[in-house]
Amino acid sequence: MAAVNVPGPEPDWEEAPSYQGGKRNPAFQSSMWEFAASSFRVVAGLQPPLEALAARLRLTVERGWEDLGYVDVAMFRIQKTDFALSELEGASVPYTFVWVSRSVDDVEAALDALLGALGIGREALAFRGSLETGFENCNGWSG
Numbered sequence: 001m002a003a004v005n006v007p008g009p010e011p012d013w014e015e016a017p018s019y020q021g022g023k024r025n026p027a028f029q030s031s032m033w034e035f036a037a038s039s040f041r042v043v044a045g046l047q048p049p050l051e052a053l054a055a056r057l058r059l060t061v062e063r064g065w066e067d068l069g070y071v072d073v074a075m076f077r078i079q080k081t082d083f084a085l086s087e088l089e090g091a092s093v094p095y096t097f098v099w100v101s102r103s104v105d106d107v108e109a110a111l112d113a114l115l116g117a118l119g120i121g122r123e124a125l126a127f128r129g130s131l132e133t134g135f136e137n138c139n140g141w142s143g
Contacts, residue, residue: 017065033064033073033086037099040084043107044128045095047139048120050074050087053096056118059085078117081110095126 009025016029046053050072054061059074070089077083084099100110111128115121122138129135 031064031066032062033071034066036075036084037066039102040099041102041130042097043100043130044098044111045093045126046098046124047095047126048124050085050096053085053118079113081113083114
């Protein structure tokens, strides 16, 4: 059987995961997080760092990227509710974002289940809410 040689990229193609202005690469790459995030919505921010929260639940943190830069994410399920915790590298707010599946109707119950599993109370919330309803400052958040 003959080997098939794959040619290298065309010299004028841009990197696949970046903005492609004039000379387009036929592939535009997105991260796993960008793809998964469309199934989630932000519902809160937690004051503790992602590393401590992930350690509590023995979660694996994965690195991806989005428009604003690199993001560390842990995706998991508690009581049939899909969650994601994310932390944006170099973010102006040092909070861990809490995401729940868009299919969740009772966000407050979901937050209670998450906080209970984490062994922390609502005092750990920096903010809560959504892009649709707006965000409420819980404990000193200035975002």
